[in-house]
Amino acid sequence: MKSWSIGVIGLAGLATIIASVYRTPDVLLAVAIVVALAVGIGWPHYLGIPAKKTLAAVIGLPGVGSAVAAACVAAPGYLDWTPGFIALGVSAVFLVQLIRGTGQAQRLESILGCCVGVLLSCLGAGWIAGARFNGVKEMLLVAGVSAAVALLAGLIRWPDRIIAPLGIALAGLAGPLAGLVFSDIAVLPAAVFGVVVGAVLVSFRRLVTLRGTTLNFPAALGMGLAPVSAVGSLAYFIDKLLIS
Template sequence: MKTWIGGAAAAGIGVVGTAALVASSLGGPFAQAAVAVVLSIAAGLCWPTFLGIPAKRTNGIILALAGAAAGLSAAAVKGPEYLEWTPAVVAVGIMAVIVVQLLRGTGQSHRLESTLGASAGVLLCSLGAGWIATARFTGMGSMLLVAGISTAVALLVGAINWPDTIVAPLAIVFAGLAAPLAALVLTDVAVIPATATGALIGAVLAAVRRLNRTRSRPMPRTGLVALALGPVLAVGSLAYFIDKLLIY
């Protein structure tokens, strides 16, 4: 699959996933957690294929379970620290990844790459709990909506088949502009925190786009799911911590 076609497809999947995470918050934390769990499972199972690491099935199951556990814990915890259990989930997930590599035995290929890649996948899938934490912290009509709109804008700009030197600044600028506009029209979030959120989201998604375009081998179809949903999940925790640092 050509790089630009894969990027456009991943952008579409990411926008749909983002919309589902934002819209499901209207049904409450457990409804949103259900969506986050589904997306985390999809991203987790496909992440090893995206990286091309060994023990794909086992690592994928670990990533999926980590994302599901983090999402459910964010919905169930009383608060006010809604990501209280996320670090523990990440730690257990990384330990499970290391155990898998130990069980593979010595002399196996790409053990270090597999460990680092799968550990990064555990982190990304677990950070999806941030979408639930953001919704519970300030409600649907606040930072959650700003982050969702910024993410969608950055993904759509990233789908343009132009060089990274052009698209990356455009993604940061447009996401940074969309966020305060959404804040002024649709929410009560201040302009400065909204702008910071949008710009950071644009930078994260532009970096992931660059990572994809440096691949030397074709992208597997299932890898597109991980490419699309991994950074989208991570954006949720980014919005949550910015919300806590700059607004409250």
């Protein structure tokens, strides 16, 4: 698949998450579970490592557990279980590599890359935590607008040295504008959030361009949804630290 298709997948996933935020909690949980499983399935394909099915389960299931915990635990510890699921997933990654035995191909790449995949899968629970936190959902809408602008900038087929600052700047401007239009969020926190989200998303674009080769659909799916998953926890913590 072409590199621009990854941005389209990210935009579709982001739109689905934001729409589900304004539906029932069960709908948001179902979407978060699907995103975690999609990241789990696609990430090993992006890395191009062996044992893809096993590692897909190791990456995706902790994300599912983290999402379920974020939806069920009592306030305010929405993400209290997330570090535990991350640790469980990382431990499972090491266990899989031990079972594979010595001398197997790409063991180091599998360990490092899959640990990152576990983290990204589990961070998707932040969307649920953000929706439950104070019952105010406007911050997630601001997050969605900033992320969408950064993803749209990434679709432009210009060099990374141009797209990176452009995406960060546009996301930084979109955050305050969305805050003024859709909520009463202060300009500075919204701008900080937009810049952080833009930096994260353009970094993932760089990972795609560094890959060099054409990606299959599972790889594009995982790579498109992984940064969207991470944005959820960014929105939650920025809301908690800077706004509320």
